[in-house]
Amino acid sequence: MGVEYYLQQLINGICLGGMYALMSVGYSLVYSIMNFSNFAHGGVIMVGAYVGFYALTSLGLPFGMAFIVCGFGSGLLAVIIERLVYNPLRRRHAPSLYFIISAMGASIFLENFVVATIGPTPRNYPTIFANSVVKIGNLAIGLDSLLMIVVSAVSLLILMFIIQKTKIGLAIRACSYNEKASTLMGINGDLIIFIIFLMGGVLAGFAGMLYGMRYIVKPTIGAVTNKSFVAAVFGGLGSLPGAIVGSLLLGVMEIFVASWKSNLRDLFVYALLIIVLIVRPSGLMGKVTEDKA
Amino acid sequence: MSWYYIQGILIQSCYTLMVVLGLSVLTGYTGLFSFGHAGFVCIGAYISVICTMGFGLPYGVALLIAGLTAMIIGALLGRITLKLKGDYFCIATLGVGEAVRLIFNNVRIDTVINGRKFVLDGAKGISNVPLKTSFGVALAIVVVTVTATAFLLNSKHGRNMLAIREDELAAQMAGIDTFRYKMLAMCMSTLYAGIAGGMLAHYIGYLQPNMFQMVKSTEYTIMVIFGGMGSITGSVLGTVLLCALPELLRAIGDWRLVFYGLAVIIIMIVRPKGLMGGKELRVDLFFQWLAGLFKGKRKGAA
Numbered sequence: 001m002g003v004e005y006y007l008q009q010l011i012n013g014i015c016l017g018g019m020y021a022l023m024s025v026g027y028s029l030v031y032s033i034m035n036f037s038n039f040a041h042g043g044v045i046m047v048g049a050y051v052g053f054y055a056l057t058s059l060g061l062p063f064g065m066a067f068i069v070c071g072f073g074s075g076l077l078a079v080i081i082e083r084l085v086y087n088p089l090r091r092r093h094a095p096s097l098y099f100i101i102s103a104m105g106a107s108i109f110l111e112n113f114v115v116a117t118i119g120p121t122p123r124n125y126p127t128i129f130a131n132s133v134v135k136i137g138n139l140a141i142g143l144d145s146l147l148m149i150v151v152s153a154v155s156l157l158i159l160m161f162i163i164q165k166t167k168i169g170l171a172i173r174a175c176s177y178n179e180k181a182s183t184l185m186g187i188n189g190d191l192i193i194f195i196i197f198l199m200g201g202v203l204a205g206f207a208g209m210l211y212g213m214r215y216i217v218k219p220t221i222g223a224v225t226n227k228s229f230v231a232a233v234f235g236g237l238g239s240l241p242g243a244i245v246g247s248l249l250l251g252v253m254e255i256f257v258a259s260w261k262s263n264l265r266d267l268f269v270y271a272l273l274i275i276v277l278i279v280r281p282s283g284l285m286g287k288v289t290e291d292k293a
Numbered sequence: 294m295s296w297y298y299i300q301g302i303l304i305q306s307c308y309t310l311m312v313v314l315g316l317s318v319l320t321g322y323t324g325l326f327s328f329g330h331a332g333f334v335c336i337g338a339y340i341s342v343i344c345t346m347g348f349g350l351p352y353g354v355a356l357l358i359a360g361l362t363a364m365i366i367g368a369l370l371g372r373i374t375l376k377l378k379g380d381y382f383c384i385a386t387l388g389v390g391e392a393v394r395l396i397f398n399n400v401r402i403d404t405v406i407n408g409r410k411f412v413l414d415g416a417k418g419i420s421n422v423p424l425k426t427s428f429g430v431a432l433a434i435v436v437v438t439v440t441a442t443a444f445l446l447n448s449k450h451g452r453n454m455l456a457i458r459e460d461e462l463a464a465q466m467a468g469i470d471t472f473r474y475k476m477l478a479m480c481m482s483t484l485y486a487g488i489a490g491g492m493l494a495h496y497i498g499y500l501q502p503n504m505f506q507m508v509k510s511t512e513y514t515i516m517v518i519f520g521g522m523g524s525i526t527g528s529v530l531g532t533v534l535l536c537a538l539p540e541l542l543r544a545i546g547d548w549r550l551v552f553y554g555l556a557v558i559i560i561m562i563v564r565p566k567g568l569m570g571g572k573e574l575r576v577d578l579f580f581q582w583l584a585g586l587f588k589g590k591r592k593g594a595a
Contacts (some may be wrong), residue, residue, distance in 0.1 A: 037380055088562045097326055100383060102561040104328075104511050109554025116547035171352060225505070226391070233384055269393040273388035280372050281381050 004138045009255050015145045017251020018152030019214075022207035024235070024243040025159060026078075026200030031198055032238040036099035040081050042225030044201055048074035048208030049217045050114065056126055061127055067151075069272030071205040078201025081106055081192060090193075106191040107222070137238040148210050155206055156244055159199060163240060165243035168195060176238065181235035205251075223266070227254075230273045236286025247285055300428045304496055306536040307431035311489035313516045313532045314442055314525065315482030320514075321523020322446070322454035323478045324533035325375075326383045326463075331509035333363045333483045336393055337490025338500055339413075341421050345495070352425040355493040361489025364480050367411045367542025375472060389509050397502040418501035427500075434492065438485060443525055446480075454478060458523070512564035515557055521566055 024047055030038040055066035074083065085102050085193040133140040175181040175192050183189045211224065213222035228247065235246020258265040276283060311332055319325055337359040344355035374385040402413040413419050447449055454474050456464040465471050494500050512535075520531025539549050 037381075037384065039589070085558050087563075094561075095322065096380065096566065097563055098561050100326065101514070102558050104514070105554045105557025105561065107554070108511065108550055109558065112547065112554060116551055169542070210535065221294070222507075226387075229384075237380075263399055267392060270388045270392040270395065274385060274392065277377065277385045277388065281377055285477035291471060 007139055009259050010252060010280065011139070011141055011145065011149075013252030013255035014248060015214075015251070016255055017147045017231075018149050018156075018227040019210050020247035020251050021156055021244045022152050022203045022210070023225055024232035024247045025156070025240055026192035026204050027174075027229050027232040027239055028235070028240055029200045029241040031232070032240070033172070033179065033193060034086070034096075034257075035238075036096040036103070037229065037231075037237070038200075039100065039103040040085070040106035040110065041078075041103075041204060042108045042222050043231075044074050044078050044081070045204040045208040045211070045225050046114065046221050046266065047077055047110060047135045047207035047217060047220065048201075050118065051205065052212055053123055053125060053217050056128075060097065070209045071202040074208065075198045075201035075204030078197045078204065082197040111219050111222065119218070120219055122216045124213065124216060125213050128213060135166055144213055148214065149208060149222045151206060155203055158273035159203065162199070164252060168192075168204040172196060188260060227266075227269050230269050233273060234276050234283055236283030239283070240284045241283030242283055248286075298424075304428055304431045304492075306494065306533045307428075307435045308426070308492040309513070309516070309536055310435055310491040310529060310532040311438060311485045311492070312513050313520070314438060315485030316513055316515045317448070317517045317520070317523060317525070317528040318454075319478045319482040320517055321521075322451070322458050323475050323476060324458045324479070326506065326514070327482070328383055328510050329386035329388070329393075330482065330513050331487050331505040331507065332386075332390030333367060333486035333565050334395035334490040334493065335364060335397060335502065335505035335510070337363045337487030338421075338494035339397060339490075340487070341412075341491030341501060342419055342494045343411075345408070345423060345425070346419070347406050349407060349409065352430075352495065356378065356488050359491035360484045362489035362556045363490065364484040367483025367486075368476065368480050370483075371476050375479065387507065387510075389504075391507060416502060418499060420499040422494050422498050422500065424495060424498050426492045431492055431496075434488065438488075439460060439525060439529070442481070446525070448559055450474070450477070451589065452511060482495050493573040502522075512553075518557065518560060518565075564585045 014251075023041070026041045027038060028043070030036070030041070037114075046250045048070055050196060052066055052070040053070045056063070059066075059069075061069060074119045085106050089098050089102060127146070132143045134143065134146060135141075154183060163172060171182065171192055174185070175189065179189060181194075193224075201210065211221065227250070231247040232243045233246075233249040234250055235242030235244070250272070253263050253272070254269060257268045307580050312334055316327060316330055319327060338360045341355040341359035344350040344358050350358070359374055370385070370389055377385060393539060397418075399417050400410065400413060401415050403444055446454070451470045452479075453464070456467065457471050461471055466517055497504075516531045516535050517528065518531075519535060520529070521527030545552075573582055
């Protein structure tokens with residue numbers, strides 16, 4: 001095993017990490033404003049994977065179109081969930097505990113709705129790139145891996161641009177510091193929450209489609225979305241750069257653990273979660289908030 | 294429906310109730326939320342089976358050891374994580390629950406102890422567990438547990454825990470050692486979960502790590518919410534109803550969990566306090582209510 005082997009694994013890890021990043025920014029965005037872990041996000045990702053599947057097979061759309069439909073579909077779903085499930089709680093200023101429970105309920109609903117209607121059998125995406133590879137020296141990178149890295153990088157860069165450079169991004173950042181004060185300054189809180197759910201949902205759709213292309217579509221991909229949630233905690237819940245860095249690190253580490261002993265990869269991820277929570281619950285880049293009890 | 298069938302549902306309700314009761318104390322009285330109690334049930338189940346099948350210990354002792362092991366692990370977890378607030382505690386329990394399942398997924402034991410062959414094979418688990426949880430035994434354990442819990446919650450300690458749920462900062466100012474009471478709730482709930490695991494293993498007759506997925510933890514939590522957090526009678530009602538419901542609705546099959554999810558969302562919006570709303574169903578209160586009803590009527594007549 002030479003350097004190439006490790007480089008190859010590193011690329012696989014970045015691939016996986018990029019996909020985690022697309023998922024985990026959704027968790028982080030919601031946490032930064034609303035202070036709860038939106039477990040329904042996993043369901044949105046799963047539905048995204050199915051939308052992509054049917055866009056490619058039943059509708060026979062070209063790949064690029066399917067991608068857009070997929071992002072649009074899950075973005076819409078995320079916004080609908082916010083309207084129907086979280087909005088009534090928000091109006092009542094319910095404690096964040098209720099939000100988590102509702103999120104769990106929504107995730108159970110989505111997962112089993114798909115099981116009941118489409119069925120639990122896993123489905124394969126049609127082949128889009130017939131195992132074509134790009135060769136760089138001795139390294140062989142599959143076109144699908146390359147696409148994964150490019151899609152994740154571009155969408156994350158666009159997201160970071162929106163957050164850092166635009167007026168809407170400024171409003172989102174203001175809300176994450178202090179929602180009450182920002183609404184008093186004339187920021188429309190409902191609109192901000194609509195936008196973060198939309199952005200998280202669209203990225204979730206992309207992630208779902210990438211996942212489906214590489215692996216398989218099934219209703220219980222919760223194991224993967226849970227890992228992306230771990231990545232968000234690892235990077236620091238509520239911090240966007242944290243979520244991205246955490247996801248990439250987790251992806252690379254997971255691949256290396258898997259290449260060493262494949263049955264330990266899931267255990268490693270959860271062990272890491274526990275260690276992070278013990279040593280530094282605010283994660284790599286999370287802000288350490290003073291607890292107001 | 295034969296009695297045998299109903300008995301099965303009742304035994305299932307009994308060990309589920311053990312977990313739900315513990316969780317109800319943890320959530321309802323301290324506001325902490327666990328998404329990993331299936332992990333503690335898993336620990337209890339495996340330890341109890343190792344005790345009975347491996348070491349040939351009697352069933353009762355095995356249950357006790359199972360409960361205590363789960364409690365010790367729960368206490369260790371509590372020591373580390375109880376300082377974390379809300380969400381982070383919930384995430385930590387989620388991690389531990391999954392980690393426990395994955396550890397048992399990777400453990401392989403194949404030995405002969407005292408001339409008995411004992412095989413624990415990772416994801417395949419353990420089979421041929423002796424069926425020792427009869428309805429009588431299960432009911433007796435549950436009755437004892439419910440009574441003990443009721444006594445505890447009606448004591449000074451119960452009121453202290455209630456104070457923590459209502460306002461942690463105020464409780465601390467009033468001189469209540471909040472950490473100690475959270476720890477007590479954590480120990481109680483994991484002890485119950487461990488015993489429940491032992492009961493479950495000796496009722497179903499086989500064990501597989503996949504029986505203790507996160508969905509299971511969520512289901513326990515849903516039962517607590519459905520019945521009303523912190524209400525013992527609520528827990529009993531919620532558990533028995535939600536255990537029996539899927540059996541009655543066998544015909545709808547896959548749609549069962551769809552309605553579960555929907556029900557949780559609706560409960561949170563419409564009646565977040567659950568069926569009993571933190572109140573207890575008590576005989577004396579019932580008579581008071583009846584008397585009030587009659588008085589009201591008489592006033593109306595006059």
